[in-house]
Amino acid sequence: MGKASRAKKQRTREESSGWTAAGAARDAHRRRRSTLDLLPGNPFVRAMLTQNNSNRMTELRTVLDRSTVPVPHREDMSFAMTLGKQGLAPPWPAGPQQATDWQIRQTLNVLEQADVCVISPGAHAAVMAAAATLEPADVTTLDRESDIHAPTGFVVLPEPVVLVNRGGGLSDTVAFGWQFISQHQVLPTSTYPGVQLTTFMDRDGPVQPPEWRMVVTQARANHTPLPPFVPDGMYGLRGDRATADQSTEDLASLSAEHRQLNQALNRVARPNAPSEIGEWDGGRIEDVHDDFAARYMFAFWRLASHGTTSIGPVAPRRSPAHPDTTSQRPDRDIRVVRLTHQVPSQRTHPEEAGQGRVYSRRWPVRMHKVRQWYPSTQEHRLIWRGPYIKGPADAPLVMGEKAYLVD
Template identity: 40%
Template sequence: MWQHIRLGMDPAQAWHETAAWMMGDAGYPCPWPHNAQLIADYAVWEREQQLALLRDAEICVISPAAHAAVIAAALTVDATDLLTLDRDTDIPLHAAVVVMPEPIVLNCRNVALGDLSVLGWRHITSYGSAGEEYAAVGVSAMLRPDGPIHTSVWREFMAEARAGGYPTPPWFPAGTNGMRADASTRSAAAHAEAIARIRTRHMLHSDVADLIRSDDDVPVPDTAQWNGEPIPDPYNDFAERYLFAFWRLAAQGVTTTTPSTPTPGPAHQLPHGSIADSPDTADIRLVDLRRTAERSPGTDTAPGPRHYTHRWPVRMHKVNQWYPSLGRHKIRWRGPYIQGPANARLRVKETAYHLST
């Protein structure tokens, strides 16, 4: 709200725009009066949204190799790519959560570090400040109470929860963000409006000294790999970019999805409230990279087994491919995977070539 006032809005208008970003974007409709009751009502609504997601969602557990490939793909995605998303044709499940094998550590602009362990989505309608309505996806970020980042505020909250006798769930909701999913690139007017909205959002996520910087100044790599380091997230949109990459890689056949029924071990080895406690474990989907069978040159026999002592990322790049049957472009990736055994150490090495004449 303060940043909206810095942009020249009066307090009432600044609050309306702020409420649209914070609540309308997540699917909470007008009116947004500036009072304490609205915040209380929104908190109840947000809680119900999270409970509905956990009740309705299918669970997708992503393998370490597929996880690394999705991160590498997400690193090539920018905000304009997200505008190509059509939730009716690009998203295979109406409501689901993706459980990551390890937390993603994010280097955000407004906080030093953050982490992310689970991402969920549901179809929603987003509301703009001028009464616009958009087909959208509500993206719910969740984190583990025992995750890698422990800020002082988080530690105080956890201590208060324990002291009050309130157990914290294994997946702790961190709020819902709206992700536009109406394929706005199909219309010139809608695309221009969406681009202006992106630039405003980027300005609001930047420091005051950077407010005049355009998002065009932020380079997006044509190729990417992930080496396990914290991921820059200056505009607080990596969760959306991760899911966009996940959906597109699944759609183009880079990943495989198989149902699985986990076999629970002894009850004392499982935390209370874990996946194995649920009677609906047959709804869990395991998402892994598709591995094609390699053949020896000139023969039909499979090569002998290979043994690697480490794993390494293979670079990838994206293309904005035209689909005549759909009448629009869709992002595709080529070449993303992590080579080597899943339990081996990840190695990232630059190669230098010496050329002589």
């Protein structure tokens, strides 16, 4: 179910140069704890999500009414395409309020149970660049057992990502939560291993129109302030390599069908083809087909599983209770995602530069698919290579620019 699009005006984008793992971990811990306290029973969040659910179901029913789906099955199909994909089993809820209450319970479970990660600006930039190379159908090759490091997780970005949503409205995303589920589908009735994905916007983020500030102020005046992490949308992803063995042409056809459905839902005709070169310059992200969350998290999981990023503990920090002592303690409940230094330094001895080409920058190499032959099982499997970071480990990571080559 898509994001609650808010027509918001962008403020100055925060710089990430002051980011530290310890500071990000403390902030993530504080905001998660506050969200767990403020989200249950919050009438403003419930009203926003209920309106979002109602709008989404109305749009989907309108499209199905113009489709070839048999009339008696259209209601079931609309629920299966939304709540069923998110992990809710029939019988379906009586109305959007009941659907919202179920979604909030799911969100609270993720916040309570998840391993929490903060992602560094460099790793985040690499994930953004990798996500830009993905087609919608690529995400359906996800294998949750081998691609995802934990069945439940919560990742906080170093800064909110500003999205241009359906109809041109702006919103921001600052965190993602996930958990393993079983998806429930109809025509035919079936279940699949899946992943429930929840997006969170920043209550105090970079996009703040007057209407949003009014809601924040009113919620505080009513003694029910909005949580720092505001749940914004919920999605369901197949997690069983559903299309991993299909041809490139089949995947392209699935991507086209995805775009056609979203164009029908939103009357959006602008193309949104992925970039052949993974780039991200920190600007707004076009999300008119409502697939940024899935593409970002697919890239996040794949980079971690392939070693392009590493997930580990936050470096120990001084205890605030004893500022003068040399003893340190780590943030045990928060982990940090960093770029892995995969290439040894090639710049420390300039006099050796003549022996080979030396790069002065690091850059992401796009994800690409290959059919790998496995002799042990006598079969081909579609696997991903990349994305990975090329260039010397001590060089700056550059997005949206060519790497300079030093001879």
